[in-house]
Amino acid sequence: MTDEPAPADAGGALLVPAAGAAARPDPRALPAAPVTRFAPAPTGHLHLGHLVNALYVWGIAGARGGHVVLRIEDHDRQRSRAEHEAALLDDLGRLGLAPDEPPIAAFRAGTTAYRQSDCGAVYAAALERLRAAGLVYACACTRTTFAEWEAASGRPWAGMGCPGGCRDLALDEARAWSASPAAPGLGLRVALGAGSERWLDLLAGPLSDEPAAAGDPLVRDRVGNWTYAFCVVVDDMRHGIDLVIRGRDLLEATPVQLRLARLLGRTAPPLFLHHPLVRRVSGQKLSKAERDTAVREMLDAGATPAQLFGRAARLAGLRQDESPIAAGELASLFGVGS
Numbered sequence: 001m002t003d004e005p006a007p008a009d010a011g012g013a014l015l016v017p018a019a020g021a022a023a024r025p026d027p028r029a030l031p032a033a034p035v036t037r038f039a040p041a042p043t044g045h046l047h048l049g050h051l052v053n054a055l056y057v058w059g060i061a062g063a064r065g066g067h068v069v070l071r072i073e074d075h076d077r078q079r080s081r082a083e084h085e086a087a088l089l090d091d092l093g094r095l096g097l098a099p100d101e102p103p104i105a106a107f108r109a110g111t112t113a114y115r116q117s118d119c120g121a122v123y124a125a126a127l128e129r130l131r132a133a134g135l136v137y138a139c140a141c142t143r144t145t146f147a148e149w150e151a152a153s154g155r156p157w158a159g160m161g162c163p164g165g166c167r168d169l170a171l172d173e174a175r176a177w178s179a180s181p182a183a184p185g186l187g188l189r190v191a192l193g194a195g196s197e198r199w200l201d202l203l204a205g206p207l208s209d210e211p212a213a214a215g216d217p218l219v220r221d222r223v224g225n226w227t228y229a230f231c232v233v234v235d236d237m238r239h240g241i242d243l244v245i246r247g248r249d250l251l252e253a254t255p256v257q258l259r260l261a262r263l264l265g266r267t268a269p270p271l272f273l274h275h276p277l278v279r280r281v282s283g284q285k286l287s288k289a290e291r292d293t294a295v296r297e298m299l300d301a302g303a304t305p306a307q308l309f310g311r312a313a314r315l316a317g318l319r320q321d322e323s324p325i326a327a328g329e330l331a332s333l334f335g336v337g338s
């Protein structure tokens with residue numbers, strides 16, 4: 001790639017912008033007053049990748065009179081940590097990024113409708129609607145099942161679906177509902193059916209794909225966790241999200257999520273914006289375990305929030321340089337004439 005910008009040094013880590021795609025949406029295509037969300041998982045500290053996502057979320061909401069919902073995506077109970085949630089709330093405060101809904105204090109006060117681990121009954125009720133429609137089945141597949149399928153077929157298992165034909169086995173759903181980390185049972189999947197889904201991505205344009213290509217998604221796993229694929233669909237519906245802004249690594253997950261939403265009764269799909277991802281020079285994605293790109297480490301080392309936003313804007317491909325941008329000026333990245 002001859003036109004790739006030179007690597008930037010971020011606290012010792014060599015990072016490059018994701019190459020090859022547009023970074024800035026056409027300002028005229030941005031919807032008025034969108035409801036969007038910032039939805040980190042408390043499985044580590046905020047890093048530069050989150051900061052890129054935050055630029056888009058708060059910047060576009062600011063440019064178009066929108067509304068930012070903060071959601072804590074701790075559906076994976078084994079990997080989520082209360083101390084990580086506390087740290088990311090602190091970090092947002094230090095960065096000057098305030099959600100419109102709910103106030104950060106709502107998380108610190110206890111149970112909230114914006115923390116997934118508090119909302120098991122909501123997901124259970126949503127799944128019950130699908131179960132009543134005959135769309136839910138128990139799945140006994142494990143890593144062994146997948147390996148056996150690959151050995152027998154001579155090709156790699158490519159989808160997220162069930163290779164074991166579990167739907168035809170009519171396994172005992174009660175063994176799925178009672179599953180826990182101490183007593184693993186069965187998973188639960190939703191039968192998606194055939195046909196394609198269409199959506200508009202504000203960077204990639206109109207897209208369509210068949211959710212069945214990925215197979216029926218697991219909505220509750222063998223140890224009783226609700227899955228990302230299910231929680232994010234239910235949450236985007238109940239929180240009224242009409243503009244989903246997230247990294248390009250989730251583009252392929254979109255048709256399955258759109259189908260789940262349709263099956264749950266969502267009539268109008270949200271708009272999407274899948275933005276470029278920041279990667280290391282080696283091509284690796286950033287990891288929450290790596291301290292050199294952690295927001296709090298850089299703030300502790302003396303960087304200002306405006307400097308970090310400037311760095312994130314360049315890494316996202318939204319700016320050619322790293323000149324500082326205050327939290328209250330992020331809308332300038334996405335306005336007409338920017």
Ligand SMILES: [Zn+2]
Nearest residue numbers: 139141162166
């Ligand atoms: Zn299965």
